[in-house]
Amino acid sequence: MSAYIRAATDVGGTFTDLVFYAVDPVTGRCGVVRTAKVDTTPPRFEQGVMAALKKGGVQARDLAFFAHGSTVVINAITERKGAKVGLITTRGFRDVLEIARGNRPDLFNFDFRKPAPFVERHLRAEVTERCNYKGEIETAAVLEDLPAIIAGFRAEGVQAIAVCFLHAYLNCTNEAMVAQEVRRLWPEVSVVASHELSREWREYERTSTAVLSAYVHPISKLYIESLERELSGFGFRNTPYMMLSNGGIATVAAAKANPVAMIESGPASGIYAAAYLGQQLGEDNLIVLDIGGTTAKCALVESGEVKIVTEYHVEKTRRTPGYPIQTAVSEIVEIGNGGGSIAWVDAGGKLHVGPQSAGAVPGPVAYGRGGTSPTTTDANLFLGRIDPKNFAGGEIQPDWNAVRAAFEELGRLLGVTATEAARGVVRIANANMTNALRLVSTNKGHDPRDFALIAFGGGGPMHAVALAEELNVPKVIVPVNSAVFSAWGMLLTDLRRDLIQTHLLSLGALAGPIISEQFRGMETETAGKFTEDGIDTTATKVTWEHQLDLRYQGQEHTVKVPIDCGPAGVDIRSIAENFHAAHERRYTYRLPNAIQIVNFHLVARIAVAKPDLPRKTPTGRPLSDTIRARRLVDFDAHGIHEATIYDGEKMEPGMEFFGPAVIQEPVVTLVVAPRHRVTVDEFGSYHVHLSHAGTA
């Protein structure tokens, strides 16, 4: 029997990444992790995936496991390329989708318009039905309303239908009945009912979830089916898994039924990979930083746990509320600051970096493709941090004259030299990212000194050490394969389903049996869903995690608390104590008030075999053999120094050295200012011990 291959692909905005390795079926040992990068091929993304497999030389007969993350859902929404949706809702409430929450984040803009609803008013139909807040059906849905509604939708060319009724999170009878009747009357149309996606209260958010899910339903189904067809044509005998925003993977059947669950799959896998790596390294508290071409994403891992929230928004900024989606997503702060972010000067003479990005075309000035606005990447090049001979993996000869001209022009606007202007760009970019990192750490009550900063993505290692200095983080970790870390993360995930059910309940002495009963019911339902996906849950071990979203009676915000909910029942007192402690950590105080359960959150996992992380074997190569050169590098506040340039590909576990240094890999550059100590661990990851932490 030959070795078998485990592979994952991550389709990004610019590149499609492939990560794979072989596992010896006899010894279980895994081989070297290999990667391939190809251009993303919109709109037929599956072609890029197949090209990556070919480029990587993966043979279909060896392929045992294939996980896939894509931006097809988020792209369909942001590019407005989804289906024409009709909405069916409770009589009296069709305008909920347009009224939204009424908030105006852009406080002083009196010509504000909220984002246009995805369903125009005449396609928002009402049905006579009513469930009350206790979950009792007061008026059964009047199905006789439906034929006329459907005739209207057909005449308007509707392609997908969303159904959302008041209080369906408690009792979905009316909603399910209507969805079933619509499917019977019009079998070809995509139908999505809110309770199939979310069991949480807040009708606007749930309606928006159902509408956006319907909006992307046909296109994601088509995409997944094309991918399946291509893979099976290639000779792949199993079915692929799809990466979800909750950090798990799902079968294609589950992904097709609930496509919005894939909305943030790329960033999620990177964060989970960081958490997994942290676990291997004994680092439980991590600040995660992923810097790509156009954005930087920040997240927090506390005690090994990634925080999952269901308050996700598409297109939300400080100036617009965006569109909410109630789906399990890891908590991320994203800002418009990446390698391609453009530097500019406003009317008041102030330097800004981003959020506009030069993208792939024209790209940074150094690409010589006609870009004239300097980017963060150009500044790093200009300051000697990026090796001109190794620019963009050595594939591009930087256009030095254009870069110099761009910074001279920027300097002229600011009244400084070109070098000072470039330094300013890096400093402003770092300040922007520091403020974003504060949002996930200090602003949430965490002390950065208790965390390690783990940095990946094309630009993460370039800036990470400076950011750690700013935040007083004692250590920076740059993982192996950091440029394709998100794709790599997909090989480390489990099959996962999150079910979150709003059910208000006082956490009193008698709540125990109700909690157990609620979770048992949710387990049964989830097991049924796995069975529908074609997974035999009697033969496969499902691991259950039980969490409660709790609050003090009378308050609105909740705190998530994991609980022990085995066959022995639950311990109410320890739940209460854990809640008080968690609340105090998050909100600084505890109250004597009664505690209330708002949501029951069930996480179901089916473990996917994960071989140990491949270890690098030292050959005893001396450190001096890894030195490529020495050159002058501008370390900004630390001054200009002759830095040692190391070849990252030759680095071995156990090596140790101090900055000023730059470690170069084909597409990653790790910049280490003077006095910080660098070590290489057994997996080949870099650890930068900052001098201020006293561990250098």
Next chain:
Amino acid sequence: MSADLFSREIVKDALVAVGFEMFDAMIRTSMSPIIYETTDFAVGVTDAVGNLLAQGNGVAAFLATLDTAVQSTLVHFPNATDLSPGDVIITNIPYEGGGTHLSDVVILVPVFHSGHLIAWTVNKAHWTEVGGAQAGSVSTEATEIYQEGLQFPFVKLYERDVINKSLVSLIRANVRLPESTIGDMHAGVAAARVGARRVLEITDKYGIDNVLAAMSSLLDYGERMTRDELARLPAGTYEAEDIVESDGCGNGPFVIKVKVTISADKLVADFTGTDGPAAGPINCSLTGLITGARCVFKAVTNPELPANGGCFRLLEVICPPGTLISARSPAPVSLYYEPLIAAMDVMWKALAPAVPDRLPAGHQRSVNATFVAGLHPDSGDLFVLGEPLVGGWGASAARDGDNGQFCCGNGETFNIPTELFESRYGLRVEQYAFHDEDGGAGRHRGGKGVVLDYRVTADEVFLTYATSRSQSPPWGLNGAQSGSLNSAKIFRNGGAVEKHEMCTRLRIVKGELIRLTTATGGGFGNPRGRPREFVMRDLKNGFITIEQARRDYGFSP
């Protein structure tokens, strides 16, 4: 030199970020929903003499409440030795800097670095309870400030880090929900201290000279950006007047007048000619008026730039003391936000023809706040609902108005989802929808107001309600129609229908229906100029009726 230039930039950004950090801290530490849900508060940083450096806002109408509070504090504590590290000042006096109504309490922390006062961190938040005649300290019937709650006249809550226990005991004894009130107090102190700590960290890192230089450079930058925008506005004098219908005590209407003069380096808003004070609680303090004027000024200059004192150096507000919008003690002020919003609207109305790309036609111009109290039919517990309501915004030269938004005085204000609402209160929501009342027709149509129906399910409830624009509709522009009106109607058991614009503790019993209606905004341009396909789309969407299409738009099918 250049290193200093960028350090200064980074210190400036860091100071602005302190505003956001304090905002998050306030939400994190607050125990009351009006703060962490309605975000009815503001936090910020000023320099040593009270120039605003950065502010984090939940609502627009707190824009002048932090810096003026510092300025008045310095009047109360004029000597260098009057203030020490560890002091915390508290005020809610409406008639001085920082004042609006008594529920909005200001907490101030002076920030000292190596013995020098270098900055202030401030927060102002709506406390759930400050005592007075009515629960929640809001009334439509008060005739003196003394009926509206406790006054904290710029006193020290902490002196050199020691809390003033006597003051806390006094507050505790005079409010209905002491735990909540004291909790709000501690949250305010915590948020101000978070800001103070960050300012000190920044100072330690960059040095006091760099930080002081950055502060003044930040103010100059705000001024420069604003001057640039002001120069784009057409110079001239613009006038408008409008009314606030009622003071809740049977008096009114009250006229608000403004004359706005724009020149290359200044915008002057002169409210001389505005009516005198009202007997009822619809008076607004000068701080409130300046806040309102700043909001409009910001809207016509650079709404996207984080506000700082430099932006407002080019704004002058004139109003003789003792008018409806420059109240003197002991005028009652608990509904100050209605005249404040009206003053904003008058200034907006004066400027709209001159700044058509930034100012649309008139909107619903009222918070449309309802307060409903009663016993929950399931639990028997007392519930108190307090909620603002969305309405229609005006159309502009480029677009139709926005449907269903909170008024200009609000901001990051969220409506309560029906699914939460019904579980909390003894009321059932029967519809929450746009209405198709007459009004707002234009080449661009005014945004739609809403109708919200509450069916009473408790045995009895008590309604307090206050609105304006109950008789004078939102104004249209360029030959368009004006909008419609705000109102509350009670559909009594037995068929009687009552209409209200102001009421306090009106009893309504089980089965009766409360119908709240908010105004549709004013239109822009002659309705006959609206393209036929837009009229047909409005018909299809049910935004207008066929009669309105015929009558207002000259539409023939």
